[in-house]
Amino acid sequence: MKELTTEEEWKSAFPVMKQLRTQLDLDTYLALVSESVQKEGYRMIALCNQKEIVALCGYMPMITLYNGKFIWVCELITDSRHRSKGHGKILLDYVQQWAIDNDYPIVSLSSGLQRIDAHRFYEEKMEYEKVSYVYLKKI
Template identity: 40%
Template sequence: MSEIEIRELETQFEWADAFFVIEQLRPRVNAEEYFEYLEQMTTTGYRLFGLFVDDELAAVAGVNIGVNMYYGRHLWIDELVTDSKHRSEGYGAQLMAYLEDWASERGCNKVALSSGLQREEAHRFYEEKVGMEKASYVFTKELG
């Protein structure tokens, strides 16, 4: 039986391990940018969590607690990715369940995320495996 542990990743060493999983979701972000972003993001509340299977990092989530008039106090999931060699083993759902409990313990009434239109498998996962609903479209515009 595999030993599963979920914990916050707080050190540069842990962040470095997480990069190899995060880059599967964010291939346009190189290692230097990744560390620069983390340095900035953690100052505004961003937290990084990892799910380990027998001490091997199998899934990563980056989150922020926010408050707005649309969701109230909520957990926003910026990144949720399972390492490609561990997909379809239930680790993403376990990490989501952990995050839901973590958010609830901190007074959040909702969990939300945005997922690219092309990520149809991820959309099925969110709807069928973790019970999320499609709530809106997100619109973006490049500046400069």
């Protein structure tokens, strides 16, 4: 497990992140990660097999009137060649422990409607509750 904190490390994670965030090119990705780290407290962790990144998680602490203090999981992705090996659970367990250690009582995330396998993972293996829909309007 390694926290990625430099542009070079973020760049090395891009091939895996691109599997989830297909709309991003490298320059846009690096700019968004940098700004999110600086302004929002975004953190990115990688699970590595030797030096190869096999899974990533991006998360940030937040406060809203709905949840109070909580951690928002922005991204969770395992490289397509390394799925179903427990990597997602390891990353979410890490985030949950980080939340406990830093006094955040809730971990929350959203998942695309088409990601049926991910929903099963969150609900059955990780014991997350489905509590709402997320709506989006592009303007």
